[in-house]
Amino acid sequence: MILFVRLEPLTLEAALRRVTPIPIHSDSDSDSGIDADTEATIALVSDAVVSGGQCLAFVRSRREAASLAKQLADVGFGTNTELAEDIRDIGTTPTGKQLADAVTAGVAFHHAGLRSDHRILIESAFRDRDLRVICATPTLAAGVNVPARRVVVRDLKRYTGEEMAWLPVLEVHQMCGRAGRPHLDPYGEAVLIGDITRSNDSDDNSDSHSAQISADNEQRDVRTESRWRRYVDTGPESIESQLTAPDAVRTHVLALIVAGFADSKDQVLDVFDSTFFAYQSSTADLTAVVDDVVAELIEMGLLTTETPETTLAATAVGKTVSQQYIQPTTGAELIDGIRSITSFPPEQISVLTALEVVCGTPDMHDTYLGNRERADLYRFATSNMDTFVTNLSEIDDFESWLCTIKLAQILTAWSKGVPIDEIVETYRVGPGDIESHVERARWLLGAADALTETLGVEIDIFAEGHAQL
Known part of the structure; x- marks a missing residue:
């Protein structure tokens, strides 16, 4: 079942009052390996492109965006070898290669894990109509001007780290608001997909089979009504x-x-x-x-x-x-770190010392720690304890501290000129995430260096780290 809305020159609120529920049943083989929601998304995207429009398809995660782009690329929406080559020229990370392969078939994916140069290329190509389809996470809908004839929201839930939770109404409306290109489309279309049930092609005409179909349809209607109340009848969150x-x-x-x-x-x-x-x-x-x-x-x-x-x-x-626009708690931790460094013998101080200090602050974004990384990180950390300001016996949250050390390793590799594709492979982190970590580390290293001057401490390790990044 989908919820469909055509956005003519109206406010989004007025347009939502014209929402139409449309039942969709999958008629493909159940062994295709593609779930019904994705099949419906592919059909809706294809229809939009065939009719001369462009389409944005929103999914819950980075992995899902890349996966849907690959499935749509298998359908094919023209060729764009020049854009694909531009993407390859920027970087050869696995994510970049995957993006270039999809773009060759006229499809792209977009999320925060992409390099900023790649995101800019994709956005520009879509605005210039050199690209027909983008599969994206909801971040594309926030502050990026990429309107399309049709917007398809496949996933209305995402994992929060603890559970699968409904997307906020405001976020869904923001995605729907991408529908309709000013001065190019007479209207825009937004489609919300959810819980599409497969119809059975069984020849069984028994009463029990009919009753099951009736029950399935009734259950689907209840779910559709629930989505209607959540995203159409209800206004955005306060x-x-x-x-x-x-x-x-x-x-x-x-x-x-x-x-x-x-x-x-x-x-x-x-x-x-x-x-x-x-x-x-x-x-x-x-x-x-x-x-x-x-x-x-x-x-x-x-x-x-x-x-x-x-x-x-x-x-x-x-x-x-x-x-320096840092949180007071970050400032206090930087000051503590600076004072700890002043007690170190000069031979124990390195850029890694400065990176441990800044990467552990509240203003530094955290990173993912995989199970396979823990042993190697622990060995690296314990073999470099003389360099770190943290005392191993005083660590309250060891998992968080290992994430700090991982960030310090990533930034050290970047500062030494290790190719970004090698950093991505070694630390299992997205190219865009690396750029974000580097940018924040520069800011915090600069703030720490300013604090050393205020404190009257002659430590140049933060300035050195800033220069290396």
């Missing part, structure tokens, strides 16, 4: 202020004091009273929250009450932390 999240409060309190907008807890509360949070929660009292956060920032050494003119003031390191 936007809620995240100001009360501890990290956000710490960051904003420090910034307000550094910028001179407040020099006491009362003035901080006055500013918060003018925020979206206060509009949403007019009766909420943030006094206790601000009290706790100020106490934490003082303990971190980022704020002080020892000032003759104001109740609160930022310390020198507090100003640097705020001006």
Whole structure:
């Protein structure tokens, strides 16, 4: 069963009121190895292209995007050898090769694991109509201008790390909003797919068989009604202020004091009273929250009450932390790491030391740790303990620390000029993820180097690491 909406020059809200449910049954052999939802997606994509349009197909994961692109490439939507060669020229990682092979048949996939150069090429080719189909994760719908005649949302659930959860309504509407190219299409079409049941071609005309078909159809209707209520009748989720999240409060309190907008807890509360949070929660009292956060920032050494003119003031390191746009908790960890390094003999300090410090901070994105990697990572970590600021006996979350060491290894390999395809193969990480890690590490190494100057510490290892990256 699918939910179909044609988006004419209307608001998305108005268009959703014209949604039509359409039953679809698979008539292919049940041993084809392709599930019914994917079969329907392939049929809908093919129909859009044959009628002269372009199509975006959204799926739940990077792997699913690449897999669907391969299946669509087997159908074929023209040839684009020039674009494929451009992709190969940028990089020869397994992901890049897979992308180039799909593009040769007029299909591409798009997700955050791709190199940024590859993503830019795909987006540009699609806008120029040199590419007819993109299979993507929902990230493509956020902030990327790639409208298409038809949008197909195959997967309405994704794995959160704990369970399969429904996509937010706002996210689904964002994907549907890609349907319709201004000045090129008279309309756009958005299709939501879900729980397509296969029809049996059995010759059994028994009452029990008919009853089973009736039960299956009734169950499918219930599921379709559920999707209708979730994504059509119900509006997008309410936007809620995240100001009360501890990290956000710490960051904003420090910034307000550094910028001179407040020099006491009362003035901080006055500013918060003018925020979206206060509009949403007019009766909420943030006094206790601000009290706790100020106490934490003082303990971190980022704020002080020892000032003759104001109740609160930022310390020198507090100003640097705020001006580098890092979280206060990240700043505190960098300061601790810098002070630990000052006690090291010079021969024990290396860029790897600096990378361990920055890769363990809250502002550094985590990475995946595979079962097969743990033994090698443990051996590497224990053989380099003299280089690290962390004491093995004091580690609270060993799994998280191993992820820190893996990130440090990835960045070390990058800094030494190891080819990106070799890094991808060795550490099982996407090319786009490597770029993201490198960019964040540069930022944090620069922040750490600024803190060494503020602290008056003569350590150039962070600047050296920044230069190498």
